[in-house]
Amino acid sequence: MSRWSNIPAGTLFLRIVLWLLAFVTITPFLLLLLTSIKSKADVLQGAFALPAYPHFENYVDAWNAGHFNIYFWNSIIVVIPVVAASVFLGLLTGFAFAYLSFPFRRTLFAILTLGMMVPAEAFIIPLYYEMRYLGLINTYAALIVPQIAMSIPFSTIFLASAMQQLPEEVLEAAVLDGAGRFYILRKIVIPLMVPAMSTLALFLFIWTWNEFLIPFILVNDDAYRTLPLGMLFFQGRYTVNTPVLTAGAVIVIFPLIVTYLVFQRRFIAGLTAGATK
């Protein structure tokens, strides 16, 4: 308490404003949570009224009626190979851009960064027909393969710049000891890259989990929908049953909030490392 008295009025006022703003920012999530445990009758009492007791059955309803068991699994089936393959391929290409010489280096790098600037919306039509030609529409491959390809520019640039910061002497010493490059990559570079790789994996997880356009266009079979897509079709059916609709939304964002709270320092570190590069 005594600390507070040292703070000038202006700062205290400022802090109150900041905390109010933070509160307003998360209010949509709080309202979502509150509504998801109400009965339909409770909703009519007003958005801010508390329910007599929590109606957790909304979650059961949403989970079953919304096919969330399918969507949840699909999201996991898609996100794991996308993150794993993107990090792996990013390591190889990043290694090449960090240490190796090859022709058309600058051109290849420019072509790669192009993929970060051009949004998926711009090439979704050819991609759709390519996947159709390959017979991959309505398969997991349609969700996985393009997303790996779309992650490669960021993975490469992120990991290459992290590798460039590794101490060159360690690598030189390993070369002098006669170690092969694959061996050095596996036994020296990768262990040193664990922090960068886990940050990258975290971002790829979030982006893949949240992806909307790819599953929206490349998949129209309910059996292959991921959570954000499931939520869209769920909205169509449950616009009036607000408690079940909000319970569905909570199911979709809950894993994200948990991941975020557990790894939030790594998120911020990765964001600033990735964004300013």
Add this chain to the structure above:
Amino acid sequence: MKRSALDGSQQTNFIYLLPGLLFYAAFVFGPIVAALGLSLTSWDGLSMPKWVGLGNYADLFSDSRFYIALRNNAELMIFYCVLPLVLGITLAACVWNLKQREQLALRTFLFLPYIMPTAVLGIIWAWLYNPAFGPFNQFLRAVGLGALALPWLGDFNFVLPAVGIVATWYFFGFCMVIFLTGIQRIDPSLFDAAKVDGASGRKTFFWITLPLLLPEIRVVLLLTVIASIKSFDLIFTMTRGGPANATLVPNIYMYQLGFELNRFGAAAAIAIVGAILTFVINYAIHRLVGSQNKGRT
């Protein structure tokens, strides 16, 4: 020339490069080139594409709906880029002075929207804005502003700002975090010197913090401008471009032309115009928001 001790012969170097590049070429770069080609044809998705040269582009630039989409996108940039930037930089300057733990807590809350799927955020906000049972209007009525309780997403005049506010909410915490790390990068002796010279907080902000944050301002502008041009999920789930084209943006129009009307050539032309627009604006930002810090690109 060898780049490092690890460099080898060019043939073996390609082993590292090839897998990633092949994936990328097959499913990103190839489709981008194909979209460019497709935009020069007229194609319904079934018959053979017919070469029309720049016809699709000519059509677009005499299409009043396309101009509406572009204008809406420009107006949305106020909410996607300008407001988050201003809010983010102001907040960063305020939060920066706080103790570590409080700073971290505020950061955690304000950054939260950014990790959410925008499609789901659109659905949540459509509910918040619902005229009959949405919390937003209930709040307005509860505080005696019932006269303001509008059908936000159905009102031709207010729907664009209503959608825009969601984008601002989504981005401002993200901007703040980038600016916060930017401020931490600034040499603290500069702030001390300003204090010794008796500069006010406002003066310090405008003469030290702001100019030294130019690299971060550039990054934030680049990312939010790209996001505003590619905005699709949020608008699609909230309004689908309506009412009466009031929130139509190029990507929604592209979706309508391509996947609803099967005019794939015209849709690809919109995509290409959007990509070109992104490049032009990015280039302009690079030139205008100077690159004093040579080390950063």
